[in-house]
Amino acid sequence: MPKLMLALDVLDEFEAIKISEETSEYVDCIKIGYPLVLATDLGIVKRIKDKTGKEVICDFKVADIPSTNEKIAKLTLNYADGIICQGFVGPDSVKAIMDVAKEYNKKDPKNPKKVIMVTEMSHGGATSFMQPIANEIAKMAGDLKVNGIVAPSTRPARLKELKEIANNAFVISPGVGAQGGDLKEVLKVLDENDYVIVGRAIYLNENPKESAKKYKELL
Numbered sequence: 001m002p003k004l005m006l007a008l009d010v011l012d013e014f015e016a017i018k019i020s021e022e023t024s025e026y027v028d029c030i031k032i033g034y035p036l037v038l039a040t041d042l043g044i045v046k047r048i049k050d051k052t053g054k055e056v057i058c059d060f061k062v063a064d065i066p067s068t069n070e071k072i073a074k075l076t077l078n079y080a081d082g083i084i085c086q087g088f089v090g091p092d093s094v095k096a097i098m099d100v101a102k103e104y105n106k107k108d109p110k111n112p113k114k115v116i117m118v119t120e121m122s123h124g125g126a127t128s129f130m131q132p133i134a135n136e137i138a139k140m141a142g143d144l145k146v147n148g149i150v151a152p153s154t155r156p157a158r159l160k161e162l163k164e165i166a167n168n169a170f171v172i173s174p175g176v177g178a179q180g181g182d183l184k185e186v187l188k189v190l191d192e193n194d195y196v197i198v199g200r201a202i203y204l205n206e207n208p209k210e211s212a213k214k215y216k217e218l219l
């Protein structure tokens with residue numbers, strides 16, 4: 001059974017904390033991205049971790065040169081349990097982030113930081129430029145031994161292929177819920193090390209707790 005990751009893309013701290021507390025019984029991990037961090041500040045990561053006790057992953061899709069990636073990773077992993085980066089920028093940029101994670105892990109081996117690399121994104125436009133190179137990116141993820149990859153629930157056949165190519169990496173997969181991904185098909189591919197990401201279908205629901213419960217039960 002894969003785990004449930006809540007994509008908490010709300011724009012208000014009060015709402016973010018309310019939803020994360022209400023749903024925490026059913027959610028295994030919380031993903032925070034630019035919407036919430038830009039609407040508040042990076043400290044929101046710690047505040048949500050403190051309130052819920054959940055693992056928090058920052059979805060910053062970091063895609064810069066190694067030295068800039070390093071700075072972003074240092075700041076982010078000071079609070080977050082993991083960081084999402086882009087793979088298309090190449091191995092040196094990804095390694096710069098992995099090196100930062102390793103430094104943190106030396107200091108606190110009990111709470112290892114996770115580096116998660118995007119392969120192919122879940123939206124339609126990803127088929128234009130990302131899909132043609134995504135298998136190579138997934139292969140790089142396996143070679144570099146990043147902890148996880150992001151692969152699309154909107155295309156279960158691609159999800160399966162990318163997971164197989166990246167072999168030892170766990171998968172976090174967006175696309176179920178608002179983007180219309182077929183959870184039944186996705187569940188044929190993912191295992192207990194993986195995560196299904198759900199955002200709007202939970203936080204825009206009039207009862208986020210019930211929606212999170214429903215997804216947890218479906219998983």
Ligand code: XMP
Pocket residue numbers: 007008009033059061084118120121122123150151152174175176177178179197198199200201
């Ligand atoms: P919804 O509301 O569609 O939220 O359930 C999905 C969440 O996942 C993010 N997202 C992605 N992140 N690679 C990523 O790293 C992807 O391919 C991808 N597709 C969606 C999106 O920003 C939102 O937080």
